[in-house]
Amino acid sequence: MTKALVSAPPFDFRAGKAALLVSMPHVGTEIPECMAGRLSAACEPLGDTDWHLPRLYDFAAGLGASVLTARYTRFAVDLNRPPDDAPLYATATTGLHPDILFDGTPAFKPGQDLQEAERAGFLEQVWRPYHGRIASELERIVAAHGYAILFDAHSIASEIPRLFEATLPEFNLGTADGASADARLTERLASVLREAREYRLAVNGRFTGGYITRRYGRPDERVHAVQLELAQRTYMNEKAPYDYVPARAERVRPFLRGFVEAMLDWGRGHGA
Ligand SMILES: [Zn+2]
Numbered sequence: 001m002t003k004a005l006v007s008a009p010p011f012d013f014r015a016g017k018a019a020l021l022v023s024m025p026h027v028g029t030e031i032p033e034c035m036a037g038r039l040s041a042a043c044e045p046l047g048d049t050d051w052h053l054p055r056l057y058d059f060a061a062g063l064g065a066s067v068l069t070a071r072y073t074r075f076a077v078d079l080n081r082p083p084d085d086a087p088l089y090a091t092a093t094t095g096l097h098p099d100i101l102f103d104g105t106p107a108f109k110p111g112q113d114l115q116e117a118e119r120a121g122f123l124e125q126v127w128r129p130y131h132g133r134i135a136s137e138l139e140r141i142v143a144a145h146g147y148a149i150l151f152d153a154h155s156i157a158s159e160i161p162r163l164f165e166a167t168l169p170e171f172n173l174g175t176a177d178g179a180s181a182d183a184r185l186t187e188r189l190a191s192v193l194r195e196a197r198e199y200r201l202a203v204n205g206r207f208t209g210g211y212i213t214r215r216y217g218r219p220d221e222r223v224h225a226v227q228l229e230l231a232q233r234t235y236m237n238e239k240a241p242y243d244y245v246p247a248r249a250e251r252v253r254p255f256l257r258g259f260v261e262a263m264l265d266w267g268r269g270h271g272a
Contacts, residue, residue: 002121006032010071010126013133018064019145019267020260021137022057023152023212025079025130026050028070032122038112039075042105045240046073048098050155052244056235057153059257063264065151066137070130074098075107076114077122079130080152080210088210092162097122102160138216138223147222149185149263152212155230157238164206170199170252172229174209180217181224185266189226192262196255199234228259 008030027050031039054069061067070079078096081088085096094100097119099107108114114122134150141148158168171193175181186203193201207229209217217225232238235249 002124003117004125005034005118005121006072006076006125008071010129011133012067012069012071013137014061014067015137016061016064016066018066018264019141019147020060020063020065020149020151020263021134021141022060022065022067022260023134023150024050024053024057024067024069024154025152025212026070026074026154027053028072028074030072032072032076034118035076035114038108040106040109043075043101043107045242046075047157047240047242048074048094048102049242050153051232051236051242053153053155055244056155056249056253057256057260059253060260063257063260065260065264066141068130068133068137072122072126077119077127079127080154080212082211082215083123083127091164096127102157102163104162134212134216142222145267147224147267149181149267150212150216150223150225151260151263152210152225152227153230154207154210154227155232155235156207158231158233168206168229168231169202170231170234171196171201172205172207172231173201173203174207174213174227174229175204175225176209176214176217177204180209180213180219181226182219185224185263186226188262188266189259192258193255195258196252199252199255226263230256
Protein backbone atom coordinates (compact mmCIF):
# COMPACT_ATOMS: atom_id res chain seq x y z
CA MET A 1 0.00 0.00 0.00
CA THR A 2 1.52 3.28 -1.11
CA LYS A 3 1.69 6.05 1.42
CA ALA A 4 -0.92 8.79 0.92
CA LEU A 5 0.89 11.90 -0.32
CA VAL A 6 -2.13 14.12 -0.73
CA SER A 7 -4.86 14.77 1.79
CA ALA A 8 -7.55 16.20 -0.49
CA PRO A 9 -9.11 15.02 -3.76
CA PRO A 10 -6.66 15.91 -6.57
CA PHE A 11 -9.29 17.78 -8.56
CA ASP A 12 -12.59 19.62 -8.40
CA PHE A 13 -15.20 18.41 -10.81
CA ARG A 14 -18.60 19.71 -11.74
CA ALA A 15 -20.68 17.73 -14.22
CA GLY A 16 -22.70 19.64 -16.81
CA LYS A 17 -25.42 18.73 -19.27
CA ALA A 18 -23.75 19.82 -22.52
CA ALA A 19 -21.37 17.80 -24.71
CA LEU A 20 -18.35 19.79 -23.53
CA LEU A 21 -15.70 19.05 -20.89
CA VAL A 22 -13.40 21.91 -19.89
CA SER A 23 -10.13 20.71 -18.32
CA MET A 24 -7.72 23.00 -16.45
CA PRO A 25 -4.69 20.88 -15.54
CA HIS A 26 -2.31 23.67 -14.48
CA VAL A 27 -4.44 25.80 -12.20
CA GLY A 28 -3.49 23.95 -9.00
CA THR A 29 -1.89 26.06 -6.29
CA GLU A 30 -1.92 23.69 -3.34
CA ILE A 31 1.45 22.28 -2.33
CA PRO A 32 1.38 18.70 -0.97
CA GLU A 33 2.53 18.53 2.65
CA CYS A 34 5.66 16.51 1.88
CA MET A 35 6.87 19.33 -0.43
CA ALA A 36 6.55 22.08 2.19
CA GLY A 37 9.70 24.17 2.42
CA ARG A 38 11.42 22.33 -0.43
CA LEU A 39 10.64 24.60 -3.39
CA SER A 40 13.32 27.12 -4.34
CA ALA A 41 12.79 30.81 -3.63
CA ALA A 42 12.22 31.35 -7.36
CA CYS A 43 9.59 28.61 -7.47
CA GLU A 44 7.78 29.32 -4.21
CA PRO A 45 5.39 31.89 -5.80
CA LEU A 46 4.43 29.12 -8.29
CA GLY A 47 5.09 31.36 -11.28
CA ASP A 48 4.41 28.74 -13.96
CA THR A 49 0.83 28.27 -12.80
CA ASP A 50 -2.07 28.86 -15.24
CA TRP A 51 -3.40 31.49 -12.85
CA HIS A 52 -7.06 32.42 -12.34
CA LEU A 53 -8.51 30.35 -15.19
CA PRO A 54 -11.53 29.15 -13.16
CA ARG A 55 -12.43 32.80 -12.58
CA LEU A 56 -11.73 33.82 -16.17
CA TYR A 57 -13.96 31.04 -17.50
CA ASP A 58 -16.53 31.18 -14.71
CA PHE A 59 -19.31 31.30 -17.33
CA ALA A 60 -18.51 27.79 -18.65
CA ALA A 61 -20.52 25.83 -16.08
CA GLY A 62 -23.50 28.13 -16.64
CA LEU A 63 -23.36 27.30 -20.35
CA GLY A 64 -23.67 23.62 -19.45
CA ALA A 65 -20.04 22.48 -19.68
CA SER A 66 -18.53 19.97 -17.28
CA VAL A 67 -15.52 21.57 -15.58
CA LEU A 68 -12.47 19.73 -14.20
CA THR A 69 -9.80 21.71 -12.33
CA ALA A 70 -6.56 20.53 -10.74
CA ARG A 71 -5.96 21.13 -7.04
CA TYR A 72 -2.20 20.58 -6.71
CA THR A 73 0.70 22.47 -8.23
CA ARG A 74 2.34 21.12 -11.38
CA PHE A 75 5.60 20.82 -9.39
CA ALA A 76 4.16 17.67 -7.80
CA VAL A 77 3.16 16.18 -11.16
CA ASP A 78 2.33 17.78 -14.51
CA LEU A 79 -1.07 16.53 -15.63
CA ASN A 80 -0.41 17.57 -19.21
CA ARG A 81 2.58 15.28 -19.68
CA PRO A 82 2.53 11.56 -20.59
CA PRO A 83 2.97 9.10 -17.69
CA ASP A 84 6.20 7.76 -19.23
CA ASP A 85 7.53 11.34 -19.40
CA ALA A 86 8.40 11.12 -23.12
CA PRO A 87 9.31 14.66 -24.27
CA LEU A 88 6.33 16.49 -25.77
CA TYR A 89 8.27 19.05 -27.75
CA ALA A 90 11.44 18.90 -29.80
CA THR A 91 12.32 22.30 -28.32
CA ALA A 92 12.96 23.06 -24.63
CA THR A 93 10.19 21.95 -22.28
CA THR A 94 9.53 20.78 -18.73
CA GLY A 95 8.74 17.22 -17.71
CA LEU A 96 6.26 15.10 -15.78
CA HIS A 97 7.85 16.17 -12.49
CA PRO A 98 9.40 19.54 -13.32
CA ASP A 99 12.71 20.12 -11.55
CA ILE A 100 13.15 23.48 -13.27
CA LEU A 101 10.97 26.49 -13.96
CA PHE A 102 10.18 27.48 -17.57
CA ASP A 103 13.13 29.86 -17.48
CA GLY A 104 15.48 27.02 -16.50
CA THR A 105 16.09 27.94 -12.84
CA PRO A 106 15.88 25.08 -10.29
CA ALA A 107 12.41 24.46 -8.88
CA PHE A 108 13.69 22.85 -5.69
CA LYS A 109 16.26 23.81 -3.09
CA PRO A 110 19.56 21.90 -3.44
CA GLY A 111 19.10 18.26 -2.43
CA GLN A 112 15.33 18.70 -2.01
CA ASP A 113 14.15 17.27 -5.35
CA LEU A 114 11.30 14.77 -5.32
CA GLN A 115 12.33 11.24 -4.40
CA GLU A 116 11.45 8.31 -6.65
CA ALA A 117 8.70 7.13 -4.28
CA GLU A 118 7.19 10.62 -4.24
CA ARG A 119 7.18 10.82 -8.02
CA ALA A 120 5.49 7.43 -8.25
CA GLY A 121 3.03 8.43 -5.54
CA PHE A 122 2.00 11.65 -7.28
CA LEU A 123 1.56 9.76 -10.52
CA GLU A 124 -0.78 7.29 -8.82
CA GLN A 125 -2.61 9.66 -6.49
CA VAL A 126 -2.88 12.83 -8.59
CA TRP A 127 -2.18 12.13 -12.28
CA ARG A 128 -4.16 8.90 -12.64
CA PRO A 129 -7.34 10.12 -10.92
CA TYR A 130 -7.37 13.30 -13.05
CA HIS A 131 -6.98 11.31 -16.25
CA GLY A 132 -9.45 8.72 -15.05
CA ARG A 133 -12.00 11.48 -14.69
CA ILE A 134 -11.30 12.90 -18.15
CA ALA A 135 -11.72 9.44 -19.67
CA SER A 136 -14.90 8.55 -17.76
CA GLU A 137 -16.49 11.95 -18.37
CA LEU A 138 -15.78 11.85 -22.12
CA GLU A 139 -17.22 8.36 -22.21
CA ARG A 140 -20.35 9.55 -20.40
CA ILE A 141 -20.73 12.55 -22.73
CA VAL A 142 -20.35 10.44 -25.87
CA ALA A 143 -22.95 7.99 -24.56
CA ALA A 144 -25.35 10.85 -23.83
CA HIS A 145 -24.76 13.06 -26.90
CA GLY A 146 -23.12 10.87 -29.52
CA TYR A 147 -19.97 13.02 -29.50
CA ALA A 148 -17.86 15.05 -27.08
CA ILE A 149 -15.66 18.13 -27.16
CA LEU A 150 -12.74 18.48 -24.75
CA PHE A 151 -11.38 21.96 -24.20
CA ASP A 152 -8.02 21.98 -22.40
CA ALA A 153 -7.61 25.52 -21.05
CA HIS A 154 -4.15 26.99 -20.40
CA SER A 155 -2.36 30.29 -19.93
CA ILE A 156 1.28 31.28 -19.93
CA ALA A 157 3.55 34.30 -19.54
CA SER A 158 3.95 36.26 -22.76
CA GLU A 159 7.73 36.11 -22.90
CA ILE A 160 9.79 33.03 -21.95
CA PRO A 161 13.00 33.14 -24.01
CA ARG A 162 13.93 29.55 -23.09
CA LEU A 163 10.66 28.21 -24.53
CA PHE A 164 9.78 30.48 -27.45
CA GLU A 165 10.99 33.52 -29.35
CA ALA A 166 9.73 37.06 -28.87
CA THR A 167 6.24 37.76 -27.52
CA LEU A 168 3.58 35.08 -27.74
CA PRO A 169 0.35 35.91 -29.63
CA GLU A 170 -2.56 36.37 -27.24
CA PHE A 171 -4.48 33.34 -28.52
CA ASN A 172 -2.69 30.07 -29.32
CA LEU A 173 -5.11 27.45 -30.55
CA GLY A 174 -3.76 23.90 -30.72
CA THR A 175 -5.24 20.74 -32.24
CA ALA A 176 -2.15 18.53 -32.52
CA ASP A 177 -1.58 19.94 -36.01
CA GLY A 178 -5.11 19.04 -36.95
CA ALA A 179 -5.14 15.47 -35.58
CA SER A 180 -7.20 16.05 -32.42
CA ALA A 181 -10.33 17.77 -33.78
CA ASP A 182 -12.51 18.04 -36.88
CA ALA A 183 -11.05 20.71 -39.18
CA ARG A 184 -14.44 22.44 -39.43
CA LEU A 185 -14.56 22.87 -35.66
CA THR A 186 -11.03 24.26 -35.59
CA GLU A 187 -11.86 26.71 -38.38
CA ARG A 188 -15.03 27.82 -36.63
CA LEU A 189 -13.16 28.42 -33.36
CA ALA A 190 -10.35 30.24 -35.12
CA SER A 191 -12.84 32.52 -36.86
CA VAL A 192 -14.40 33.45 -33.51
CA LEU A 193 -10.98 34.38 -32.10
CA ARG A 194 -10.06 36.32 -35.26
CA GLU A 195 -13.00 38.60 -34.59
CA ALA A 196 -11.00 39.92 -31.63
CA ARG A 197 -9.07 42.44 -33.69
CA GLU A 198 -6.97 43.78 -30.83
CA TYR A 199 -5.44 40.32 -30.27
CA ARG A 200 -3.33 38.04 -32.42
CA LEU A 201 -4.11 34.37 -33.09
CA ALA A 202 -1.78 31.48 -33.86
CA VAL A 203 -3.24 28.11 -34.89
CA ASN A 204 -0.92 25.16 -34.23
CA GLY A 205 2.02 27.50 -33.78
CA ARG A 206 4.43 27.04 -30.87
CA PHE A 207 1.64 25.43 -28.83
CA THR A 208 -0.02 22.65 -30.80
CA GLY A 209 -1.62 21.02 -27.77
CA GLY A 210 -0.06 19.06 -24.94
CA TYR A 211 -0.54 15.49 -23.85
CA ILE A 212 -4.22 15.86 -22.94
CA THR A 213 -5.16 17.27 -26.35
CA ARG A 214 -3.15 14.62 -28.17
CA ARG A 215 -4.27 11.71 -26.00
CA TYR A 216 -8.01 12.30 -26.00
CA GLY A 217 -8.67 13.97 -29.35
CA ARG A 218 -10.05 11.17 -31.53
CA PRO A 219 -12.18 12.81 -34.24
CA ASP A 220 -12.85 9.41 -35.85
CA GLU A 221 -14.46 8.36 -32.58
CA ARG A 222 -16.28 11.70 -32.35
CA VAL A 223 -14.16 13.09 -29.53
CA HIS A 224 -12.70 16.46 -30.50
CA ALA A 225 -9.98 18.04 -28.35
CA VAL A 226 -8.69 21.61 -28.57
CA GLN A 227 -6.24 23.55 -26.46
CA LEU A 228 -6.12 27.29 -25.99
CA GLU A 229 -2.87 28.65 -24.59
CA LEU A 230 -3.78 32.18 -23.60
CA ALA A 231 -1.11 34.83 -23.08
CA GLN A 232 -1.44 35.96 -19.47
CA ARG A 233 -1.07 39.65 -20.31
CA THR A 234 -4.68 39.53 -21.52
CA TYR A 235 -6.05 39.24 -17.99
CA MET A 236 -3.41 39.43 -15.23
CA ASN A 237 -0.15 40.81 -13.95
CA GLU A 238 2.53 38.45 -15.26
CA LYS A 239 4.88 39.21 -12.36
CA ALA A 240 4.40 38.15 -8.70
CA PRO A 241 1.95 38.37 -6.99
CA TYR A 242 0.32 37.38 -10.31
CA ASP A 243 -2.85 39.27 -9.58
CA TYR A 244 -5.97 39.20 -11.72
CA VAL A 245 -6.53 42.52 -13.52
CA PRO A 246 -10.29 42.89 -14.00
CA ALA A 247 -10.03 45.73 -16.54
CA ARG A 248 -7.93 43.53 -18.83
CA ALA A 249 -9.96 40.40 -18.17
CA GLU A 250 -13.24 42.06 -19.05
CA ARG A 251 -11.87 42.91 -22.49
CA VAL A 252 -10.90 39.35 -23.31
CA ARG A 253 -13.72 37.47 -21.58
CA PRO A 254 -16.40 38.17 -24.22
CA PHE A 255 -14.17 36.51 -26.81
CA LEU A 256 -13.48 33.54 -24.54
CA ARG A 257 -17.18 33.19 -23.94
CA GLY A 258 -17.83 33.32 -27.68
CA PHE A 259 -15.14 30.69 -28.15
CA VAL A 260 -16.80 28.33 -25.66
CA GLU A 261 -20.27 29.04 -27.08
CA ALA A 262 -18.95 28.21 -30.55
CA MET A 263 -17.90 24.77 -29.30
CA LEU A 264 -21.38 24.15 -27.96
CA ASP A 265 -23.06 25.44 -31.14
CA TRP A 266 -20.79 23.50 -33.46
CA GLY A 267 -21.47 20.27 -31.65
CA ARG A 268 -25.20 20.72 -31.96
CA GLY A 269 -24.82 21.18 -35.73
CA HIS A 270 -22.09 18.76 -36.74
CA GLY A 271 -20.89 16.60 -33.93
CA ALA A 272 -23.62 13.99 -33.80
ZN1 LIG B 1 -0.88 25.15 -18.86
